Amino acid sequence: MKRIFAVALGILTAIGGFVDIGDLVTNAQVGARFGLSLGWVVILGVIGICVFAEMSGRVAAVSGRATFDLVRERLGPRMAMLNLVGSLGVTMLTFMAEIGGVALALALVTSVNHVLIVPFIAILVWAVLWRAKFTVLENVLGLLGLALIVFTVALWQLGPDWGALTNQLVTVGKPAEETWLTWCYYGVALFGAAMTPYEVFFFSSGGVEEGWTEKSLSVMRANVLIGFPLGGLLSLSIAASAWLVLGPAGVSVGTLGQVALPVVVALGKIGLAVAIVGFVAATFGAACETGLSAGYSLAQYFGWQWGKFVKVAEAARFHLVLVLCTILAIGVLITNVDPIMVTEVSVVFSAVALPLTYFPILVVANDPDYMGRHVNGKLSNGLGLVYLVVVLVAAIAAIPLMVLTGMGTA
Amino acid sequence: MRSGRRALAGVVLLLASACSPLEPSQPDVSAWQTAVAVAVEDMVSQLSTAQIVLREQAEGDFIGKAATVVLVEAEDAAGTASDDLTTLQPPPGVRKQQAAFTALLEEAAGLVTEARVAVVDDDVTSYETLRTQLQDVKERILAQRGDLR
Numbered sequence: 001m002k003r004i005f006a007v008a009l010g011i012l013t014a015i016g017g018f019v020d021i022g023d024l025v026t027n028a029q030v031g032a033r034f035g036l037s038l039g040w041v042v043i044l045g046v047i048g049i050c051v052f053a054e055m056s057g058r059v060a061a062v063s064g065r066a067t068f069d070l071v072r073e074r075l076g077p078r079m080a081m082l083n084l085v086g087s088l089g090v091t092m093l094t095f096m097a098e099i100g101g102v103a104l105a106l107a108l109v110t111s112v113n114h115v116l117i118v119p120f121i122a123i124l125v126w127a128v129l130w131r132a133k134f135t136v137l138e139n140v141l142g143l144l145g146l147a148l149i150v151f152t153v154a155l156w157q158l159g160p161d162w163g164a165l166t167n168q169l170v171t172v173g174k175p176a177e178e179t180w181l182t183w184c185y186y187g188v189a190l191f192g193a194a195m196t197p198y199e200v201f202f203f204s205s206g207g208v209e210e211g212w213t214e215k216s217l218s219v220m221r222a223n224v225l226i227g228f229p230l231g232g233l234l235s236l237s238i239a240a241s242a243w244l245v246l247g248p249a250g251v252s253v254g255t256l257g258q259v260a261l262p263v264v265v266a267l268g269k270i271g272l273a274v275a276i277v278g279f280v281a282a283t284f285g286a287a288c289e290t291g292l293s294a295g296y297s298l299a300q301y302f303g304w305q306w307g308k309f310v311k312v313a314e315a316a317r318f319h320l321v322l323v324l325c326t327i328l329a330i331g332v333l334i335t336n337v338d339p340i341m342v343t344e345v346s347v348v349f350s351a352v353a354l355p356l357t358y359f360p361i362l363v364v365a366n367d368p369d370y371m372g373r374h375v376n377g378k379l380s381n382g383l384g385l386v387y388l389v390v391v392l393v394a395a396i397a398a399i400p401l402m403v404l405t406g407m408g409t410a
Numbered sequence: 411m412r413s414g415r416r417a418l419a420g421v422v423l424l425l426a427s428a429c430s431p432l433e434p435s436q437p438d439v440s441a442w443q444t445a446v447a448v449a450v451e452d453m454v455s456q457l458s459t460a461q462i463v464l465r466e467q468a469e470g471d472f473i474g475k476a477a478t479v480v481l482v483e484a485e486d487a488a489g490t491a492s493d494d495l496t497t498l499q500p501p502p503g504v505r506k507q508q509a510a511f512t513a514l515l516e517e518a519a520g521l522v523t524e525a526r527v528a529v530v531d532d533d534v535t536s537y538e539t540l541r542t543q544l545q546d547v548k549e550r551i552l553a554q555r556g557d558l559r
Binding site: 107108109110111150187245246249250251252254255257258260261264265269272273283 | 448
C-alpha cells in the first residue's frame with residue numbers, strides 16, 4: 001500500500017511539476033498562432049525528457065551520485081567546465097524567469113507592480129530552499145501545480161472540434177499567414193521549453209537527496225514514464241485552448257494574463273482562481289528547482305558538499321550559492337526587465353545548451369564501471385543517440401532562427 | 411512579449427547609436443512595410459484582448475483586479491505599438507500612408523485606454539459600446555493594412 005501511495009504521489013507531483021513558466025508562455029504563444037500544428041514538438045520533447053530523465057535517475061539510483069557529480073570525473077574538467085558554464089547560464093535565466101513568473105501571477109490578482117513583488121518572492125524561494133524539507137517542497141508544490149489541469153477542463157468546456165485538433169496535431173502544416181521560418185523558430189523554442197537542462201540536474205540530484213537505490217528504479221520509472229507524458233498533456237491543453245480562444249481574435253500572447261484568458265472564457269471566476277493557484281505553484285516550484293539546480297551543478301563541479309539532506313553548516317558553500325543566485329535574480333528583475341521576455345530568451349538558450357547537458361548523461365549511463373548491470377540497453381542507447389542528433393540540430397538552429405525571425409516577430 | 415523584444419532590440423540599437431549620429435531610423439519601403447505589419451499585428455492583438463476582457467468582465471468572470479491588470483498591460487503594449495510607428499521616419503512616397511496608419515493606431519490605443527478607464531470605474535453600461543468601437547477600429551486597421559499589400 002505504501003509503495004502504491006509512493007508511486008501515485010510521485011506520478012502526481014511529476015504531472016504538477018512538469019509545467020513551468022517556459023511551458024506556460026511558449027505553449028500559449030504557439031497555440032494562439034499555430035494551434036496544435038507544433039504539438040508534435042511537445043510530444044517529441046516529452047519523449048526526450050523521459051529518455052534522459054530515466055537515464056539520469058538510473059545513474060543516481062545505481063551510483064548514488066548525481067549526474068553532474070560524475071561528469072567531471074568521467075569527461076574531465078575542461079568538458080565539465082563547458083557543461084557547467086552553458087547549463088548554469090541557462091539555469092540562472094530560467095531561475096529569474098520563474099521568480100518573475102510568480103510575481104506576474106500575483107500581480108494579476110493584486111494589481112501590485114510585479115517589480116515590487118519580486119524581492120519578496122525571491123527571498124521566500126530562498127527561505128524555502130534553506131528551511132523546507134526536500135520531500136515537502138517537491139510534493140506540496142507538485143500537487144498544487146496540478147491546478148493547471150484547469151486548462152484541460154477549459155479545453156473540454158470550450159467544446160472544440162476534436163477531429164480538427166487531431167488533424168492539426170498529426171499533419172505538418174501552418175496557418176497561411178505564418179512563415180516556415182517562424183514555424184521552425186517556435187518549434188525549437190517549444191523543444192527547449194519541454195527539455196530544459198535544469199530538469200535532469202534536479203531530477204538526478206533529487207534522487208540522491210531522497211536516497212534512491214536500485215530498489216527505487218521501478219518507482220522512478222513510473223514517475224517519469226507516466227507523470228511526464230501526462231504533464232505534456234497539460235502543455236497541449238494550454239496550446240489548444242489558446243488556439244480556440246485567442247487564435248481567431250488574433251491575440252499574440254505577451255503576458256501571463258493573456259495565457260489565462262482561455263480559462264476565463266471557458267470557466268469564469270473559479271477557473272481563473274484555480275489557474276492562478278496553478279501558475280503560482282508551477283512557477284514557485286520551478287524557481288525552487290532551478291535555484292537548487294544552480295547550487296547542485298556548481299557544488300558538484302567543485303566537489304563541495306551539497307544538498308538538503310545534510311545540515312546547512314555542512315553544505316555552507318552550496319547554500320551560499322543559493323543566496324548569491326537569489327541576489328542576482330533580484331538585481332536583474334528589479335531593473336524592470338520583462339519576465340516574459342526572459343522566459344522567451346531562456347527557452348531558446350535551453351535549446352542551445354541541450355547537447356552540453358545530454359551528451360554527458362548518455363556517456364555516463366553507458367559506462368559499465370559506474371552502471372554495472374544497469375548500463376544502457378539497446379533501446380535506451382538507440383533513443384539516446386537519436387535524441388542527441390535532435391538536440392544537436394535544435395542547438396545549432398536556435399540562434400540563427402532567433403535572429404532571422406526577430407524572435408518570432410517576422 | 412513584443413514590447414520586451416523591442417526592449418532587447420532597444421539595447422542593441424542603443425549600442426549601435428553610440429557609433430552613429432542621433433537620427434531617427436530611416437527604413438526603406440520594404441522595411442517600413444514590415445514595421446507597419448508588426449505594429450498592426452501588435453495593435454490588433456491588444457484590441458482583441460480588450461474586447462475579450464470587456465465581454466468577460468461584463469459577465470463577472472474575473473477575480474480581484476485581474477481585468478484591470480490585463481487591460482493595463484494591453485494599454486502599455488498598444489501605446490508601444492503606436493509609438494513605434496509614430497517615431498519611424500517614413501520613406502518618401504509612403505508619407506500619406508504613414509499618416510493614416512499613425513492616426514488609426516493612435517485612435518486604437520486611445521480606445522484601449524478608454525476600456526481600461528471603464529473597467530476601473532466599473533462603468534458596465536459602456537462596455538458594449540466600447541467593444542463595438544474596438545471592433546470597428548480593428549476592422550479599419552486591417553482594411554488599411556490590406557491596402558498596403
